[in-house]
Amino acid sequence: MKQQTHPFWGTLGIVLVFYGMLIPALTMDWSMFIYEEIDRSLIEEDSGKLLVTAFAYISRNVLMFSMIFFGTLFLTRYFVKNSTTVRFQVVYAILSLMAVWALNFLYAEYYAYLPQLLTIGFILLFSTYLPRQRYFALTFLVLLILTTTSLQWLNLIPSLSHYGFGTNDLAVSLKAVDEFLTDHNLFSTIALVFFLIFFIIALIFTTLIHLFNKQIATLKLYQAQGKELQKTRNDLIESKVYQEMHTLVHDLKTPLVAIEGLLSLMEMKVKADDYKSKSYFSRINQSVVKMKEMISDILYEDIRKEIPAEELLDYVMSHLNTDDLPIDFEVRIEEAIPPLYVNKIRFSRAISNVLENSMIYLHDRGGKIKVDVTNQANRTCIRIEDNGPGIDQANLVHIWQEGFSTKNSSGIGLPFVKRVIESHSGSIEVSSEPGSYTITTITLPQHSRKEAIG
Amino acid sequence: MKKYSIILLCFVISLIVIGHHSYQASGKTTYMYPNLPAPIGKEPVLITSAGQTVEGGIVHKLAQQLHLDAEYRPRALATDLYEYETLVIVAGYSYNGLLHKNRRLAQEKERIVELMKEAEAEQVPVVIFDLDVQYRDYEESWEFLTMTLPYADYFIGKEHEVPPQNLMGMIHDYKIKSTFVNEIEDMKTPFNSVFR
Numbered sequence: 145m146k147q148q149t150h151p152f153w154g155t156l157g158i159v160l161v162f163y164g165m166l167i168p169a170l171t172m173d174w175s176m177f178i179y180e181e182i183d184r185s186l187i188e189e190d191s192g193k194l195l196v197t198a199f200a201y202i203s204r205n206v207l208m209f210s211m212i213f214f215g216t217l218f219l220t221r222y223f224v225k226n227s228t229t230v231r232f233q234v235v236y237a238i239l240s241l242m243a244v245w246a247l248n249f250l251y252a253e254y255y256a257y258l259p260q261l262l263t264i265g266f267i268l269l270f271s272t273y274l275p276r277q278r279y280f281a282l283t284f285l286v287l288l289i290l291t292t293t294s295l296q297w298l299n300l301i302p303s304l305s306h307y308g309f310g311t312n313d314l315a316v317s318l319k320a321v322d323e324f325l326t327d328h329n330l331f332s333t334i335a336l337v338f339f340l341i342f343f344i345i346a347l348i349f350t351t352l353i354h355l356f357n358k359q360i361a362t363l364k365l366y367q368a369q370g371k372e373l374q375k376t377r378n379d380l381i382e383s384k385v386y387q388e389m390h391t392l393v394h395d396l397k398t399p400l401v402a403i404e405g406l407l408s409l410m411e412m413k414v415k416a417d418d419y420k421s422k423s424y425f426s427r428i429n430q431s432v433v434k435m436k437e438m439i440s441d442i443l444y445e446d447i448r449k450e451i452p453a454e455e456l457l458d459y460v461m462s463h464l465n466t467d468d469l470p471i472d473f474e475v476r477i478e479e480a481i482p483p484l485y486v487n488k489i490r491f492s493r494a495i496s497n498v499l500e501n502s503m504i505y506l507h508d509r510g511g512k513i514k515v516d517v518t519n520q521a522n523r524t525c526i527r528i529e530d531n532g533p534g535i536d537q538a539n540l541v542h543i544w545q546e547g548f549s550t551k552n553s554s555g556i557g558l559p560f561v562k563r564v565i566e567s568h569s570g571s572i573e574v575s576s577e578p579g580s581y582t583i584t585t586i587t588l589p590q591h592s593r594k595e596a597i598g
Numbered sequence: 599m600k601k602y603s604i605i606l607l608c609f610v611i612s613l614i615v616i617g618h619h620s621y622q623a624s625g626k627t628t629y630m631y632p633n634l635p636a637p638i639g640k641e642p643v644l645i646t647s648a649g650q651t652v653e654g655g656i657v658h659k660l661a662q663q664l665h666l667d668a669e670y671r672p673r674a675l676a677t678d679l680y681e682y683e684t685l686v687i688v689a690g691y692s693y694n695g696l697l698h699k700n701r702r703l704a705q706e707k708e709r710i711v712e713l714m715k716e717a718e719a720e721q722v723p724v725v726i727f728d729l730d731v732q733y734r735d736y737e738e739s740w741e742f743l744t745m746t747l748p749y750a751d752y753f754i755g756k757e758h759e760v761p762p763q764n765l766m767g768m769i770h771d772y773k774i775k776s777t778f779v780n781e782i783e784d785m786k787t788p789f790n791s792v793f794r
Contacts, residue, residue, distance in 0.1 A: 176698055233604035234604055237604055252738065254736055265605050306759050307615065313692050313693045313694050313695070316730050317651065319733075320652065320653050320729055320730050320782070321652060327781070
C-alpha cells in the first residue's frame with residue numbers, strides 16, 4: 145500500500161526517538177527508585193519487593209523501547225513510501241538497531257542487542273498481518289507494546305543470561321539479588337510466565353486483527369457486488385420499461401390513424417354552413433396532429449424542432465403537480481431568447497426531473513424555486529435554483545451515477561437528464577451549499593448553431 | 599517469501615548469537631585454583647564496592663551469615679581503613695549505582711586506587727569478589743578488576759561460561775590464590791576460609 149511521505153511523519157519519528165533516548169535521563173528518579181528497591185529487597189531479604197521492582201524495571205524499558213521503535217516506524221515511513229516492501233523492513237531494522245546503539249553510546253547501561261533484535265523480528269512478522277488501513281499506526285503501537293513487554297521479560301530469565309539477554313546494569317542487579325534470595329527460582333518462573341502471557345496476547349491480537357480485516361474485506365467485496373447487481377437490475381428495468389413504453393407508444397399510432405381517417409370522413413359529411421361543427425373538427429384534427437408529433441418525439445430521439453422557451457416551460461409546468469404545495473415558483477425568461485431547438489418531450493422530461501428533485505425536498509418545509517432563462521454568449525442558459533437543504537459535497541460527485549440516490553429512489557433521474565442534455569450538445573452543472581441552496585445550470589447551443597447539434 | 603526475508607534474518611542472527619554462546623559454553627572447563635591453605639585475614643572486615651554494584655550488599659549478607667565482624671561501606675575511603683584488618687572489594691561497574699551514590703567514574707577509580715595503595719602500605723589483606731562480571735562484561739568493570747587485582751591476596755569469583763583470558767592471565771601473573779564457584783551461595787566456603 146502506498147502511503148504519503150509527509151514531513152510530519154519524519155518530524156514525529158525524530159521527536160519520538162529523541163524522547164525515547166531521553167527516557168533514562170528524564171526518568172532518573174525512576175531508575176534510582178529501581179536501584180534503591182533492589183538494594184532494599186536485598187537488605188530486607190524480601191523477594192516480593194524484588195518482584196515489584198522487576199515490574200518497575202520492565203515498565204521503564206517498555207516505555208523507552210516502545211517510544212524508540214514507534215519513532216523509527218514513522219522515520220522509516222518517511223524514507224520508504226511502501227510499508228509492505230522488504231526495503232521498508234530493512235530500513236526499519238537498521239534504524240531501530242542504530243537507535244539502540246545510540247542509547248548504549250549515550251548511557252553506559254549496556255542494553256543487550258539480542259532481545260531488541262528479536263523484538264524487531266517479531267514486530268515485523270506480526271505487522272505483516274496487520275491491515276494497512278488508517279488505524280495501522282495505532283494497532284502497530286498496541287502490538288509493539290505487547291511484543292516489547294513480552295520480550296523484555298526474557299532479560300530477567302537467568303538461564304538466558306548466557307545467551308546475551310539481560311546484560312544491562314539493572315537486569316544483572318535484579319538477577320544477582322534473585323540468585324541470592326531465591327536461587328533464581330523466582331525470576332525463572334515469573335519472567336517465563338509473563339513472557340508467555342504477553343507473547344500469546346500479541347499472537348491473539350494479531351490473529352484477531354487479521355481475521356477481522358479479512359471479514360471487512362469480504363464484506364466490502366459483497367457490498368461492491370451488491371451495488372453492481374443493483375446497477376445491472378436498474379439497467380434491466382429501465383431497458384424493459386423503455387421497450388414497453390416504446391411499444392405502447394408505437395401502438396398508439398394505429399388508433400390515431402383510424403381516428404384521423406374517420407374524422408376526415410365525418411368532416412366531409414358536415415354541412416358547409418355548420419361552422420361550429422367544422423371548428424370542433426378542426427380543433428380535434430389539431431390535437432391529433434399534436435399527438436402524432438408527441439409520439440414521433442418519443443419514438444425518435446433525434447427529432448428536434450424549434451420551440452420558444454416560454455412555451456417549453458409552460459408545457460413543463462402544466463405537467464407538474466404543484467397544487468396545494470407550499471412552494472413558490474418564479475419563472476423569468478429574458479427577452480429576445482431565440483427558440484430552443486430540442487426534442488420537446490424528452491427535454492421537457494429532463495427539466496421536469498430537475499424540478500421534481502427540488503420539489504421533493506421542499507414538499508414539507510416549503511420554499512422557493514426560481515427558473516431563469518438567459519442568453520449567455522450565443523448559448524441559452526436555464527438556471528434552476530431552490531432554497532432546499534442542498535447536497536453534501538461528498539454526494540455531489542456521485543449524483544450522475546446510475547443507481548445513486550439519497551432518497552431510496554431508482555437513482556436514474558439525473559443520469560437521464562444528463563444524457564438528454566448532452567444529446568442536445570448541451571451541458572449541465574450542479575452546485576450546492578448544504579443547508580442553503582442547489583443550483584442546476586443547463587446550457588444549450590442556440591438556434592443559429594443548430595447545425596452543430598448531432 | 600521475500601517479504602519474510604528480513605524477519606528471518608533477525609531470527610537467524612539471534613539463533614547464531616545463541617548458538618555461538620552455547621558452543622563456547624560447551625565442553626570447556628575452568629581451571630580452578632585450590633582454596634587457601636591457611637587463613638589470611640582477620641576481623642574486623644571492611645567490605646566496599648569498586649563500581650557501586652548491588653552485589654556489594656550481597657557479599658555483606660554473606661559475611662553476616664558467616665557471623666563475621668564486617669561492615670559494608672560502599673564509599674569507604676583510604677583513611678577509613680585504619681580500623682579494619684581485612685579489605686574485601688566487590689568488583690563490577692554499575693551505571694545506576696554510581697548515579698545513586700552521586701559519584702563519577704573517575705572519582706570512583708581514584709577512591710579505589712587510593713584504597714589499594716593504603717591497603718598495601720598497611721599490609722591489609724585484600725580479597726576480591728567477582729559475582730557477575732561475566733554478565734557485567736563492560737569496559738569499566740574490567741578497569742576496576744585491573745586496578746584491584748595487583749593488590750589482591752585472594753580472588754573469589756563465579757565460574758564463567760568462557761574463562762576470560764585476561765582475568766586468568768592476571769590471576770596467574772600476580773600469583774593470586776583464587777576460587778571459582780558455581781553459585782553465590784557457594785562463595786561462603788572460600789570466604790569463610792579467609793578468616794577461619
